[in-house]
Structure formats: structure tokens, C-alpha cells
Amino acid sequence: xxxxxxxxxxxxxxxxxxxxxxxxxxxxxxxxxxxxxxxxxxxxxxxxxxxxxxxxxxxxxxxxxxxxxxxxxxxxxxxxxxxxxxxxxxxxxxxxxxxxxxxxxxxxxxxxxxxxxxxxxxxxxxxxxxxxxxxxxxxxxxxxxxxxxxxxxxxxxxxxxxxxxxxxxxxxxxxxxxxxxxxxxxxxxxxxxxxxxxxxxxxxxxxxxxxxxxxxxxxxxxxxxxxxxxxxxxxxxxxxxxxxxxxxxxxxxxxxxx
Amino acid sequence: xxxxxxxxxxxxxxxxxxxxxxxxxxxxxxxxxxxxxxxxxxxxxxxxxxxxxxxxxxxxxxxxxxxxxxxxxxxxxxxxxxxxxxxxxxxxxxxxxxxxxxxxxxxxxxxxxxxxxxxxxxxxxxxxxxxxxxxxxxxxxxxxxxxxxxxxxxxxxxxxxxxxxxxxxxxxxxxxxxxxxxxxxxxxxxxxxxxxxxxxxxxxxxxxxxxxxxxxxxxxxxxxxxxxxxxxxxxxxxxxxxxxxxxxxxxxxxxxxxxxxxxxxxxxxxxxxxxxxxxxxxxxxxxxxxxxxxxxxxxxxxxxxxxxxxxxxxxxxxxxxxxxxxxxxxxxxxxxxxxxxxxxxxxxxxxxxxxxxxxxxxxxxxxxxxxxxxxxxxxxx
Numbered sequence: 132x133x134x135x136x137x138x139x140x141x142x143x144x145x146x147x148x149x150x151x152x153x154x155x156x157x158x159x160x161x162x163x164x165x166x167x168x169x170x171x172x173x174x175x176x177x178x179x180x181x182x183x184x185x186x187x188x189x190x191x192x193x194x195x196x197x198x199x200x201x202x203x204x205x206x207x208x209x210x211x212x213x214x215x216x217x218x219x220x221x222x223x224x225x226x227x228x229x230x231x232x233x234x235x236x237x238x239x240x241x242x243x244x245x246x247x248x249x250x251x252x253x254x255x256x257x258x259x260x261x262x263x264x265x266x267x268x269x270x271x272x273x274x275x276x277x278x279x280x281x282x283x284x285x286x287x288x289x290x291x292x293x294x295x296x297x298x299x300x301x302x303x304x305x306x307x308x309x310x311x312x313x314x315x316x317x318x319x320x321x322x323x324x325x326x327x328x329x330x331x332x333x334x335x336x337x338x339x340x341x342x343x344x345x346x347x348x349x350x351x352x353x354x355x356x357x358x359x360x361x362x363x364x365x366x367x368x369x370x371x372x373x374x375x376x377x378x379x380x381x382x383x384x385x386x387x388x389x
Numbered sequence: 390x391x392x393x394x395x396x397x398x399x400x401x402x403x404x405x406x407x408x409x410x411x412x413x414x415x416x417x418x419x420x421x422x423x424x425x426x427x428x429x430x431x432x433x434x435x436x437x438x439x440x441x442x443x444x445x446x447x448x449x450x451x452x453x454x455x456x457x458x459x460x461x462x463x464x465x466x467x468x469x470x471x472x473x474x475x476x477x478x479x480x481x482x483x484x485x486x487x488x489x490x491x492x493x494x495x496x497x498x499x500x501x502x503x504x505x506x507x508x509x510x511x512x513x514x515x516x517x518x519x520x521x522x523x524x525x526x527x528x529x530x531x532x533x534x535x536x537x538x539x540x541x542x543x544x545x546x547x548x549x550x551x552x553x554x555x556x557x558x559x560x561x562x563x564x565x566x567x568x569x570x571x572x573x574x575x576x577x578x579x580x581x582x583x584x585x586x587x588x589x590x591x592x593x594x595x596x597x598x599x600x601x602x603x604x605x606x607x608x609x610x611x612x613x614x615x616x617x618x619x620x621x622x623x624x625x626x627x628x629x630x631x632x633x634x635x636x637x638x639x640x641x642x643x644x645x646x647x648x649x650x651x652x653x654x655x656x657x658x659x660x661x662x663x664x665x666x667x668x669x670x671x672x673x674x675x676x677x678x679x680x681x682x683x684x685x686x687x688x689x690x691x692x693x694x695x696x697x698x699x700x701x702x703x704x705x706x707x708x709x710x711x712x713x714x715x716x717x718x719x720x721x722x723x724x725x726x727x728x729x730x731x732x733x734x735x736x737x738x739x740x741x742x743x744x745x746x747x748x749x750x751x752x753x754x755x756x757x758x759x760x761x762x763x764x765x766x767x768x769x770x
Contacts, residue, residue: 188610214612226610228603231596239600242593243612251621256591258395299611 141166141338142187142307147196149182149362156182157193157362164307164355169329169339171349174359180342181223183359184311187340188220189213200307211248217306219299221313225292227299229285233276236284237267237298244303267302274298274328290321297325301332308332310341314348326351350374398587405583405670409576413569419681424572426684428640430677431575432633435582437660437672439629442586444658445667446595447622448602452507452654453494453514454630457487459521459649461631463528466535466644469559473545476559476566476574476639480632487631488624490517495623499616502605514654521646534645559639571640578636579673582629587669589625598622630657659725663732665741674740679725686724689717 144162148155156179164170172180185191187198189210198205205213219240228236241263246252258264271277274294279287284295293313300308313329314322322345329352333339343349349356350370357367358379366372366379373379394402408415412430416422421430440454464486468479498509521529529535537557559566566574589595600608601615608615638644647653660679665671694710694717701709716724736743 209614210609211612211614214610220610222610226604226607228600228607230603231599235596235599239596239608240611242596246593248612248614249617250594252593253588253595255593256394256398256588257593257596258591260593299607303612 139165141201142340143199144183144187145197145199147183147186147193147198149179149186149191150194155362157186160196160359160362160364162357162364162367164338164340166338167336168354169333169341169352171341171343171353171356172359173343173346173349173356178359179362180359181311184220184309184340184342188218188309214243214303214305215248217303218309219301219303219305219307220309221293221296221300221311223311223315225289225296227284227292227296229283231284232280233271233282233284233287233295234264234267234280236295237270237302238263240299241266241302270298270302273301273331275324290317293317294321294325294328297328304337306338308337308339310339310343312343313341314343314345322348395591398591401669402584402587405673406580409579410573412576413572421681421684424568425640426680427572428575428636429680431572431579432636432640433657433660433676433680434579434673435575435636436630436633436657437664437676438579438582438586438669439626439633440657441626441661441666441668441672442589442629443622443626444661445672446590446598446602447619449499449502449619449623450507450658451498451510451623451626452651452658453510453512453517454627454657455649455651455653456494456514456517457491457627457630458634458637458653458657459517459644459646460490461487461634462638462644462648463521463535464631465635465638466537466642467528469537469543469557469638469642470535470541471544473543474557474560475546476561478545479559479639480578480635483631483635484628487634488628490631491624491627492620495620495627499619499623511651511654514649515651518646518649518651521649529644529646531646534643536643559642566639575636575640578632582632583669583673585625590669594618594621659729663729663739665739668739668741671739671741678740682725683721686717686721687719689721690714 140163142162142164144160147157147160149157160179160183162170162172162183172183174180182191186193187205189205189208189212193206200213200216200218203216205216208216228239231239235257238257238260242252242260245263268277268280271280274297276291276295276298279291284292287295293316297310297313310329314325317325326348329339333352339352341349341352353370355368356370356373357364358373358376359365366376368376409431412427413422416427421427436454436458440451444450461483464483465479468482472478472482494510494513498506498513501509521531523531539557541557543557561570561574564570589598597608597613597618600611600613601618605615634648637648656679657676660675661672662675663678664673664675691710691714694713695706698706698709698713714720716727732739738745
């Protein structure tokens with residue numbers, strides 16, 4: 132089957148199906164994400180949103196179809212190879228280095244970007260890597276954690292852990308950032324801070340795919356929204372179109388005020 | 390190199406070097422100041438530091454490191470037999486052979502993590518032990534162990550000079566490595582190993598290893614190929630175990646299979662945990678303490694105990710001696726086990742954590758009121 136990728140599309144999820152035993156988690160999902168845009172994926176619980184993200188990132192292989200990033204087929208690649216192509220991911224439960232300091236947490240991904248997937252660098256000390264450290268400190272200022280830079284990352288609050296993970300992804304200056312419910316479990320105040328931060332990086336031209344329950348977050352950030360229900364994309368369009376789409380209201384929003 | 394060492398590192402290394410080199414004096418009050426025991430302090434210090442590079446930094450718990458120790462011993466012995474009585478080629482040969490073994494065993498074992506990794510390394514080590522004990526008898530001389538003989542060819546030595554009369558002993562360019570020379574020779578390698586461990590721990594490479602220990606998943610999604618990192622740590626650590634095994638042959642020219650048994654693999658795990666996993670000094674301390682008490686306790690017998698309890702009345706003394714005798718001599722592992730249980734339950738970070746707690750306690754005693762007011766001034770998030 133011929134895959135058509137439109138111009139400006141950096142990520143193309145092409146006719147992906149995923150079956151878990153007899154259960155069809157994703158069927159005929161075709162998603163095109165344009166460069167520099169924020170594309171939100173919404174849908175009720177169990178719609179297959181996380182599965183879709185896991186397929187994109189190479190955590191689980193699709194049963195059929197392919198994921199194409201900037202002309203490269205991601206299917207079958209290892210997670211580190213996918214990251215080295217310029218894709219970073221924020222997880223639903225923050226994946227950080229709990230035993231390391233906050234500063235080291237942010238420095239580590241910066242090393243991955245500079246030195247690649249594997250390099251034995253024993254001649255210098257981490258302390259003498261001034262460039263990387265300054266970059267990491269700037270990033271901690273951006274995410275508002277600079278005052279905690281020497282703290283043990285495992286001791287941070289849940290909201291701070293999320294911000295730390297976001298900083299770890301942003302320091303890699305990825306071309307594509309995948310966010311799995313980046314504000315889940317955050318207070319209203321922290322949610323708004325995170326929205327502001329994500330808006331700021333939006334102006335830097337990074338492409339983002341965001342899965343989110345919170346409609347306030349979705350409609351504050353998204354340039355485009357796709358609605359996933361029972362493993363299918365039932366609607367895709369501008370936020371205003373999605374809001375008014377009767378199928379979406381029926382399947383997901385349930386007529387609730389958004 | 391030194392430009393990227395911080396002041397604290399230089400102080401730590403200088404302090405460590407001073408303690409090691411002054412050990413013949415410092416150990417006198419403990420009755421441990423004789424070359425044979427202090428050499429073992431050095432050798433098992435190297436073994437434990439090397440083990441800690443794998444276990445302490447990456448979190449992969451190998452239960453088979455005695456295999457590399459034993460392989461290093463045999464390799465060094467064969468170098469003494471075939472090449473030269475000089476210790477330098479013997480150590481080089483041991484490093485290479487144990488490195489090859491570590492590469493092969495690590496390549497397979499590191500496909501799994503956690504308990505499965507530990508079981509795989511244990512299985513490989515037991516295979517090595519059995520090979521050495523029976524299957525490869527022509528190479529290892531089986532149960533009896535491998536020693537040097539007058540009739541060994543020593544091709545490298547024969548090219549330059551005739552065989553000296555008398556029993557062959559390892560040397561360093563003609564200098565004997567017996568007694569205190571052997572101690573300082575081993576001490577040099579302990580310091581070199583400590584320096585290497587310090588460099589690794591402070592380097593970006595070390596940070597990656599710590600990242601793998603903390604969250605391997607995140608490392609993969611951060612763009613690191615973690616397998617070559619863990620394999621490098623495994624090989625470095627295996628080679629250091631081989632170096633330690635070779636040094637033991639330099640000072641005590643007999644290579645036997647019992648050094649590869651699982652109890653020897655377990656011992657280095659105990660040393661590292663007792664001293665403090667992931668710390669620089671901890672594994673060395675653990676090794677010294679275990680080797681010291683092994684030496685003290687295993688030499689206790691009923692006579693020593695009787696004189697120790699001589700202040701007690703006869704009947705009570707007999708009971709005390711009977712109970713205590715189970716914990717010393719051959720049974721000293723029972724005492725070791727008890728100490729180990731106490732450490733793991735009350736001080737999971739080992740002796741180093743104990744030292745830190747005491748230092749923190751003194752710190753609070755010193756400026757307790759100041760710290761408390763600072764803590765109040767900084768509101769919790």
C-alpha cells in the first residue's frame with residue numbers, strides 16, 4: 132500500500148494496527164503531524180492513546196502499518212536510536228534518575244545529545260564539563276527548579292518531578308516532543324506554569340504530540356486535535372472544529388461544557 | 390588529567406595513598422603489620438574496588454567474579470612457567486586473559502538483568518570452577534593446583550640468561566618480590582586501581598553507569614545504548630579481578646581452583662556491602678576488615694578461648710568456651726554472617742554510611758542551632 136505523506140509533515144503514523152491477543156487496541160490509525168505544530172490526541176480512557184504513543188516511541192511494535200519520522204521508518208528501531216533521531220518523550224509517570232541530583236538528571240540527556248549513544252569519556256570529570264553544566268542550569272531556570280539543583284531527584288514532589296522530566300527532554304532540543312499527560316496530578320497553579328512553559332517552547336518551532344485529559348490544557352496549547360475512540364481516529368481538525376463536531380461530543384465530550 | 394581533578398579528589402587520593410603506604414606502621418597496634426596479611430589487604434582491596442565498579446555504579450550484582458580472579462591466577466602462573474619470572478608480563482597476560490573471559494561471560498549475562506543476571510554469572514563461575522577443578526586438569530593441575538617447577542621452560546628468560554639455581558620465585562626485573570617488596574608492589578596497584586575508580590566515578594562515563602543503575606529505561610529513552618556501557622563496566626571490573634588474582638600468585642606462587650568457588654564470589658559481595666556499595670573507600674575498608682578478622686578469628690582455638698574466659702568459674706567457662714568456639718576458628722564465617730546481617734539491617738549503606746551518620750551527628754552538635762534556624766527560614770514547597 133502506498134503511503135502518502137503531505138508536505139511539512141514530520142511524523143506520519145501510517146495505517147497502524149495493534150492487536151493484543153484478540154483485542155484490537157488500534158485500528159487503521161493514520162495521523163500526520165505537521166512540523167512546528169502542537170498536535171493533541173484526546174479520547175476517553177481505554178481509547179488507545181498511550182498505546183499509540185508507545186508505538187511511536189518504539190516501546191511496542193505495531194501489528195501492521197508503520198511510523199515514519201522525517202522520511203525514516205521508526206518501526207523496529209531501538210528506543211535509543213529513536214531518541215538519537217530527535218524524539219524525546221515525557222512519560223505519564225515521570226521517568227527520572229531518582230538516585231541522582233536534579234542537576235545530574237538534566238546533564239545526562241545533554242551528554243546523550245553531544246556524545247551520541249555510546250562513548251567512554253573517562254578523561255574529563257563531570258565537574259569540568261562547564262558547557263554542559265551551564266546549559267543544564269539554564270534549563271533548570273526555565274523549568275523553575277534551579278533552587279533545587281543539588282537536591283536528590285527522588286525527593287522531589289510529583290509536580291517537580293514532572294517539570295524535571297520536561298527539562299530533561301527539552302535540553303536535548305528534540306525535533307519532536309511526545310508528552311503523555313504532562314499535567315496529570317498537578318495543581319491548577321502548576322498546570323498553568325507548565326502551559327506557559329510549553330507555549331514558550333512552541334515559539335521555538337519544536338513539534339509536539341500531546342496526550343491529555345485536561346481540556347483546559349488541550350485548548351490552550353493545541354494547533355490541531357485528533358480524537359481517538361475505541362482505537363480509531365473519529366475526528367481530526369482545528370480546535371474550534373473539534374469542539375463543534377457532533378460526533379466528538381457524542382463519543383467523548385458527552386455534551387459537557389469545554 | 391589533574392586539571393580536571395577537583396581539590397576534594399586530590400585530598401581524598403592523597404589521604405588514601407598515605408594510609409596505604411603507612412599501613413606497615415598503622416597496622417602495628419592491631420597485630421596485622423606483617424607483609425603476608427597486608428599484601429592480602431592490597432589484593433582484596435583491588436578485587437573489591439573492581440567489583441564495585443560493576444555493582445556499585447551500574448547496580449548489576451555479579452555472583453561470579455571469583456572466576457576472573459581465578460583466571461587471572463592461572464594466567465599469571467602460566468606466564469611464570471612459560472615466559473618469565475618477571476611479574477610485569479604475568480600481570481599483563483592475566484589482564485588480557487581475564488578481560489577476554491569477562492567479555493564473553495558479560496556479553497551473554499548482560500542480556501538479562503536483576504536476579505537472572507546474578508544467576509547467569511553464578512552459573513558461568515561454577516562452570517569455570519569445574520573446568521579448572523577437573524576437566525582442564527592438564528592446564529590447571531586440578532585439585533593439587535598449579536605451581537612453578539625448576540624444569541619450566543621460561544622461554545623469555547632463557548633468551549637472555551641461564552636459569553638461576555634454586556627454587557624459582559617471581560621478581561620484578563631481578564628484584565625479589567618477597568616480604569615487604571611484595572607489599573609495596575601490590576600497594577602500587579591498589580593505588581592505581583583506586584585512582585582509576587575515582588576517575589570513572591567522576592567522569593561522564595561514570596554518570597552514565599549511575600544513570601543505568603537508577604533508571605535504565607530512562608537511559609534508553611534518553612538516547613543511550615546501555616548494553617555497551619554495562620559491558621565496559623563488566624570487562625573493567627573482570628580485568629581488575631584478574632589483576633588481583635595475578636598479584637596473589639606473585640606473592641603466593643600457587644594457583645588453585647578453590648579461589649574460583651562460589652564462596653569466593655560471595656566474599657567480594659560481602660566486602661563491598663560491608664564497606665559501602667557505590668562509595669570509593671568503602672569496598673577497600675570492607676576487604677580489609679574481612680581479611681583482618683578472618684586472620685584473627687580463624688586462628689582462635691580452645692586454648693585461646695580458655696585463657697580469654699579464665700576469669701569465669703569452671704562450669705560457666707566451659708559453657709562459654711563451647712558456645713564461643715562455634716564462632717571462631719573454622720566456624721568464623723558464622724561471626725561474619727552475624728556481622729553481615731547486622732550491617733544490612735541497621736546500616737544498609739555499610740560502614741561508610743555509619744561514618745556519614747556519625748559525621749552528621751557531630752555536625753549537628755557543632756552548629757545545631759544555626760542549621761535549625763536556616764531550615765526554618767527556607768519554607769517547604
